[in-house]
Amino acid sequence: MRVCDDLDFGIAREWLAENPGRKACGYLPVYAPKEVILASGLLPVGIHGGGDRLEIIRGDAFYQSYICHLPRSVIELAQTGRLDFLSALLFPSTCDVIRNLSGMWKVMYPDVVVRYLDLPQVTGTETGGLFWEGEMRGLLRDLGAVSGRPAGEDDIRQAIRLCNSLRSMVRELYRVRRERPWAVPTEELYSLLRAAEVVPVETFLDKARAYLAAAEEQPGARKDKSRVIVAGAFCEQPPLGLIKTIERAGCYIVDDDFLLGNRFLMSDVPTDGDPVRQLTNALLHDTVRSPVLFEASQDGKRRLMKERVEAARADGIIFAAASFCDPALLDRPMLRAGAEADAIPCIAFQFSENTGQFQQFREQAGTFADSIKLWGDNE
Amino acid sequence: MTAPLKDRSMELQKQMIAAHYKRLEEAPNTGEPVVYTFVPGNLTELIRSFDALPLLPEINALQSGMRGKSGDYISVAEKAGHSEDVCTYVKCDIGMLKSGNISPIGTRLPKPDLLLLSYTGCYTFMKWFELLREEYHCPTVFLHIPYQGEGRIAPEHREYVVRQIRDDLIPALERITGRRYDEDRLKESLKLSASSEDDLVAVLESAKHRPSPIDAYFGAVYYVGPIFSAFRGTPEGSEYYGSLREEVEQRVALKLGPVTPEGPLDDQRYRLVVEGPPNWTSFRQFWKMFTDEQAVVVASTYTKVGGVYDDGFRHDAADPLGTMADYCGGCYTNLNLPGRIDMLVNYIRDYEADGFVINSVKSCNSFSAGQLLMLREVEKRTGLPGAFIESDLVDPRYFSAANIKNRLESYLQMLESRRSRARS
Ligand code: SF4
Ligand code: SF4
Numbered sequence: 001m002r003v004c005d006d007l008d009f010g011i012a013r014e015w016l017a018e019n020p021g022r023k024a025c026g027y028l029p030v031y032a033p034k035e036v037i038l039a040s041g042l043l044p045v046g047i048h049g050g051g052d053r054l055e056i057i058r059g060d061a062f063y064q065s066y067i068c069h070l071p072r073s074v075i076e077l078a079q080t081g082r083l084d085f086l087s088a089l090l091f092p093s094t095c096d097v098i099r100n101l102s103g104m105w106k107v108m109y110p111d112v113v114v115r116y117l118d119l120p121q122v123t124g125t126e127t128g129g130l131f132w133e134g135e136m137r138g139l140l141r142d143l144g145a146v147s148g149r150p151a152g153e154d155d156i157r158q159a160i161r162l163c164n165s166l167r168s169m170v171r172e173l174y175r176v177r178r179e180r181p182w183a184v185p186t187e188e189l190y191s192l193l194r195a196a197e198v199v200p201v202e203t204f205l206d207k208a209r210a211y212l213a214a215a216e217e218q219p220g221a222r223k224d225k226s227r228v229i230v231a232g233a234f235c236e237q238p239p240l241g242l243i244k245t246i247e248r249a250g251c252y253i254v255d256d257d258f259l260l261g262n263r264f265l266m267s268d269v270p271t272d273g274d275p276v277r278q279l280t281n282a283l284l285h286d287t288v289r290s291p292v293l294f295e296a297s298q299d300g301k302r303r304l305m306k307e308r309v310e311a312a313r314a315d316g317i318i319f320a321a322a323s324f325c326d327p328a329l330l331d332r333p334m335l336r337a338g339a340e341a342d343a344i345p346c347i348a349f350q351f352s353e354n355t356g357q358f359q360q361f362r363e364q365a366g367t368f369a370d371s372i373k374l375w376g377d378n379e
Numbered sequence: 380m381t382a383p384l385k386d387r388s389m390e391l392q393k394q395m396i397a398a399h400y401k402r403l404e405e406a407p408n409t410g411e412p413v414v415y416t417f418v419p420g421n422l423t424e425l426i427r428s429f430d431a432l433p434l435l436p437e438i439n440a441l442q443s444g445m446r447g448k449s450g451d452y453i454s455v456a457e458k459a460g461h462s463e464d465v466c467t468y469v470k471c472d473i474g475m476l477k478s479g480n481i482s483p484i485g486t487r488l489p490k491p492d493l494l495l496l497s498y499t500g501c502y503t504f505m506k507w508f509e510l511l512r513e514e515y516h517c518p519t520v521f522l523h524i525p526y527q528g529e530g531r532i533a534p535e536h537r538e539y540v541v542r543q544i545r546d547d548l549i550p551a552l553e554r555i556t557g558r559r560y561d562e563d564r565l566k567e568s569l570k571l572s573a574s575s576e577d578d579l580v581a582v583l584e585s586a587k588h589r590p591s592p593i594d595a596y597f598g599a600v601y602y603v604g605p606i607f608s609a610f611r612g613t614p615e616g617s618e619y620y621g622s623l624r625e626e627v628e629q630r631v632a633l634k635l636g637p638v639t640p641e642g643p644l645d646d647q648r649y650r651l652v653v654e655g656p657p658n659w660t661s662f663r664q665f666w667k668m669f670t671d672e673q674a675v676v677v678a679s680t681y682t683k684v685g686g687v688y689d690d691g692f693r694h695d696a697a698d699p700l701g702t703m704a705d706y707c708g709g710c711y712t713n714l715n716l717p718g719r720i721d722m723l724v725n726y727i728r729d730y731e732a733d734g735f736v737i738n739s740v741k742s743c744n745s746f747s748a749g750q751l752l753m754l755r756e757v758e759k760r761t762g763l764p765g766a767f768i769e770s771d772l773v774d775p776r777y778f779s780a781a782n783i784k785n786r787l788e789s790y791l792q793m794l795e796s797r798r799s800r801a802r803s
Binding site: 062063066069093095100103116118120121124126128131149185298302325333336 | 461464465466469496510525526540747748
């Protein structure tokens with residue numbers, strides 16, 4: 001079984017079993033400071049839902065039909081014992097569903113250390129910075145208590161270095177895919193990055209290097225496909241089948257929001273000075289623009305998709321939001337209006353992580369890809 | 380004696396609201412600056428101390444719902460590309476804006492001079508004002524209120540909010556209004572707030588009597604109206620709450636129940652606690668389902684969205700910025716799930732309720748996500764069964780009268796049979 005398909009988190013469990021003193025800390029989407037988890041000696045494990053391979057039996061009893069799918073599959077994973085290896089779980093301030101889930105966890109799993117991570121929405125260093133620095137120091141204290149090994153400054157610096165390597169590898173993978181999407185299909189890239197969420201960072205780096213080398217050797221053949229950005233799936237993840245469907249319908253995905261936390265900080269975090277302060281500054285000033293954080297610029301939402309399209313040299317945008325996902329769906333009219341004002345072709349659809357029928361997406365994406373090509377030819 | 384007094388507070392409220400909408404309509408001529416903000420974490424005293432007028436889009440949305448206008452507004456917003464799946468307050472507001480921005484009482488609404496994004500207990504607020512900013516191109520101040528993830532307001536979180544008010548919000552208000560921050564004036568207003576809060580708590584706690592002189596959900600949404608919106612800390616607000624308290628105390632003395640749209644409810648068969656916001660599009664019909672069964676609501680969480688006061692919090696004029704931070708952090712939807720569960724359990728005990736009802740609204744993840752667990756936990760801790768009903772705030776498509784009525788009736792029958800079993 002591929003790592004990204006393993007609902008039992010086998011590799012994480014193996015890592016824990018190697019040494020009885022080891023512990024793991026999970027985090028939900030979108031952004032949690034992995035450095036803090038690593039520096040505390042814990043294994044960070046991304047919990048991104050159960051996808052389309054998990055039958056929901058208990059999870060539905062916790063959620064009304066008008067709430068997205070992700071939390072019910074996360075509850076299902078927990079209720080079936082699949083998350084019992086986590087000593088701590090972090091709930092970032094992505095939306096009110098994840099926020100409330102943090103309280104549910106406190107009620108249901110009192111033995112797990114649960115922390116809600118309120119990302120600062122104020123970017124001034126004196127105000128937002130002090131707040132976030134305090135949050136991270138609190139988290140370091142709490143996770144240090146979990147591992148029994150409170151992090152020192154050097155541990156944090158070491159973790160920053162490791163995460164810088166991780167981020168730089170993710171950037172490199174995205175660069176190669178952007179330049180040669182036929183050599184790095186998103187179906188493969190996504191599987192690799194999904195695995196990265198549940199294995200030790202070093203393991204991922206080895207696999208990713210090998211993958212890039214193989215992609216270099218067997219570059220695949222360029223096809224006549226349209227280059228698209230898939231925007232809006234930053235939390236609940238689309239099933240792999242949907243990604244494949246989009247690609248097979250004639251699109252190269254050249255940018256996306258999948259697993260966005262792995263590149264939430266956009267560049268390397270400096271390792272000199274106070275490491276917590278450096279992590280704070282990175283979050284305040286160097287984050288990817290997403291619905292998770294307030295858009296400070298008046299016309300920022302209008303410009304965002306044009307900027308992304310230019311950076312990825314994309315031909316069009318597929319807005320793919322999880323059903324009932326407030327952050328994605330409330331953002332969409334602003335992003336789409338901006339894109340359309342710049343004559344960027346767009347389509348939009350909604351999915352759920354357990355969507356099983358792809359026919360409708362195939363047709364939509366196929367027609368979209370064709371129309372982009374037609375349009376391009378007419379220019 | 381009671382009828383004229385009752386009329387007085389309702390009459391006062393009507394006049395206050397009408398006068399406020401009129402003043403808003405005239406703001407472009409009078410030059411009074413307008414600040415849009417949200418009910419949870421509203422800083423009315425501060426806004427008014429700058430002689431600016433608060434406008435609360437949620438209140439417009441709920442009023443539009445009550446006046447049968449929200450369905451059309453929502454469909455205007457959906458036609459403009461807004462998803463069916465998101466909060467209908469936002470869509471109602473956007474639809475109203477796109478339909479000419481006429482208030483629910485027919486006056487024209489002014490553009491904002493400032494969007495004060497008090498980010499308290501609801502993620503959607505952020506998107507709502509990002510969307511409005513696209514329309515109005517006006518300054519926006521983000522006031523980030525940390526969530527009570529650990530069930531309390533941490534001192535450093537309070538300090539974070541104080542800093543934002545002092546360093547970001549007050550300077551922004553000075554810029555847009557052209558006035559200096561006047562702390563003495565703010566303090567005067569905060570004193571009035573505290574006295575209204577005393578009155579409101581007395582009114583809400585009167586429901587501990589039998590019969591309850593108020594309905595603490597359907598009736599109380601009117602009672603919290605002024606304090607949750609533009610009138611906390613104003614002389615009109617104080618007058619309203621003084622007069623409301625007097626009326627309610629009279630009803631207690633006379634052992635009378637509340638006056639509902641269907642008439643007095645003196646003979647009360649069930650005392651219930653309610654969690655979740657009401658449905659506004661069929662508000663009267665919804666209330667009638669309760670009164671038909673002689674069910675009175677003795678406590679509700681919804682009446683705490685704009686501030687929790689029955690835990691002892693009062694605005695404190697001695698520490699104006701700190702008290703505003705405490706106020707914002709303490710609003711109901713800023714409480715974590717265990718805190719909300721505790722509140723329900725305490726209400727059931729303190730108000731000697733026979734049962735509890737959760738009205739889960741499709742619109743609102745802030746309220747709804749987790750309510751099924753709340754149901755189970757409250758049942759477990761109180762030994763009482765709860766009822767779970769589903770509707771929406773202002774989308775008339777999601778009010779299924781027959782379903783809700785059925786569910787409520789069978790729930791009350793179940794309470795009745797438990798009661799008979801207990802007696803025998
Ligand atoms: S999919 Fe959207 S609504 Fe659901 S938990 Fe994620 S961000 Fe929240
Ligand atoms: S999501 Fe809920 S709290 Fe937020 S604006 Fe909508 S109704 Fe209000």
